Amino acid sequence: MKIGIVEIAAHAGVSEATVSRVINRRQGVAKKTRDAVERAMAELGYERSVQGQIVAVVTEHVSNPFFADVAERIESALAPHGLKTVLCPSFPGGVQEREYIAAIIDKGIAAVVFLSASNTVDGADTDIYEMLRTRRIPYLGVNGEFADGVPVPVFSTDDRLAAELAVDHLHRLGHRVIGMASGPAGNQPADRRVQGFLEAMARRGAVEPERLVIRQSYTVEGGQAAAGALLDLGATAIVAASDFMALGVVRGARRLGRSVPEDLSVVGYDGSMITEFVDPPLTTVRQPADRLALEVGRSVLALVGGRDTPTGELLFDPELVIRATTGPVPTA
Secondary structure (H helix, E strand, O other), X not given: OOOOHHHHHHHHOOOHHHHHHHHOOOOOOOHHHXXXXXXXXXXXXXXXXXXXXXXXXXXXXXXXXXXXXXXXXXHHHHHHHOOEEEEEEOOOOOHHHHHHHHHHHHHOEEEEEEEOOHHXXXXXXXXXXXXXXXXXXXXXXXXOOOOOOOOOXXXXXXXXXXXXXXXXXXXXXXXXXXXXXXXXXXXXXXXXHHHHHHHHHHHOOOOOHHHHEEEOOOOHHHHHHHHHHHHHOOOOEEEEOOHHHHHHHHHHHHHOOOOOOOOOEEEEEEOOHHHHOOOOOOEEEEOOHHHHHHHHHHHHHHHHOOOOOOOEEEEEOOEEEXXXXXXXXXXX
């Protein structure tokens, strides 16, 4: 016997229109009713086609707890609506992103989320966006606007405000020679954090603050290398562009015989849960992973459902989390 909408509706005790809305991920169905329909589908052995149900999340930073957390939260937001999240780890801005999408595009991609991927890189390959537009597959970005200027939804943490929060905290502790360990040039979030840092330092009367900006990779090793250079310049505090870099700064300081925070204060960025349990617990500027993922989920559902969706970049405020890696400026 072939199982269809009529049989599911009778088994669940709802209308055929309600079953259709559940199968096609439409809005306007109460959670209790949706669960009843999904249960009826499972009990009757109805297999919903995966065509048009895959949401590809493209990101480089799978090992970074923050991005893993955002990806998991996006999955949680979309799963109740029948959408299946596929994680596509790839180097941003290169051919790997395009190859990932090209390999699964015929499997029925409903949408693509670029999670700090090619949307963050200046001069990134834009062929992938044209491929998606040609197939009428919606896409959106997290933490970076797209280089091709096409109006799509983008959800970002306010990186300039993040730098202001970190500099303000350190300045209030008495630090005046504050350095920054930033990500590579041409990376949109890194560039924004540097701009925010320079503006924050200039507002506080710093002269030539750009000399205290060291560009490195978003890694522990990058942070360690930046720490050595900034300590040579006399920095008593360092703002890092990621928590991984901040941990590298702490390691670099220790290997040079400096103590944190007695000799050097350190502020990270991202706010992943692990930073609470390192030694010492890391002061960091936390990105709002929950709110970012929630808005991404809402936007994906609207795009997939063919509803009007606001385009352009929406900025979310970060928050400073003060722990044990920052303290008063050391005395001479």
